[in-house]
Amino acid sequence: MGVSFDLFGTLVTADGPDDPAAAVATELEKRDVAVPDDWADAYAEPHVDAPEGAEVPLPAHVSRTLASRGVDYEHNAARRAVVAAFDPTVETRPGALEAVEAARERGPVAICSNCSVPELVGRTLVRSDFERDDFDAIVTSIGCGWRKPAPEIFEQTADRLGIEAAELVHVGDDSRTDGGVEAVGGKALLLEDVSLVDVPSRLSSTDSQQS
Secondary structure (H helix, E strand, C coil): CEEEECCECCCEEECCCCCHHHHHHHHHHHCCCCCCCCHHHHHHCCCCCCCCCECCCHHHHHHHHHHHCCCCCCCCHHHHHHHHHCCCCEEECCCHHHHHHHHHCCCCEEEEECCCCCCHHHHHHHHCCCCHHHCCEEEEHHHHCECCCCHHHHHHHHHHHCCCHHHEEEEECCCCCHHHHHHHCCEEEECCCCCHHHHHHHHHHHHHHHC
């Protein structure tokens, strides 16, 4: 058995901007990018034609949004603005360390998270009570190209852990996204149904059922 954890909302809380479009606009202006007057509307429009379930990196969306309004900008300005706009304050959730430790006693452990912002998962881990070495693999939607509940992200997570997808237990807080593991034969352990502090005992129960 291998276990993957959603990071945001499951293991940690990480504050994001209340108004992402406005936060990105502020950071663009700091980098001398001329933000169009209809930025809020432009930001809300789709600008990248991606397959269903695919991740669109936020810097790509911001770049296309600016281009749609004829705005020229320095090559890396969109990426740097996005990274700065989503600079989180992080708190590790009660029971998170114990849940990961319990998972490690049973097999390899991964993070499997949706995230369209470059560097955000890494910066979040650095500011949490976790160490990078607590996880055998880190799989993000921006890294693998697919967002949960797409089966591809769970398949890649299992592959990185060296297990079959059906052997993966995924711990998350959203049945719509994290529940997607069941489409590849894995098991979803949702915080909608169980407290994080009870995850170790639930993993033990799952381990016994698979023995």
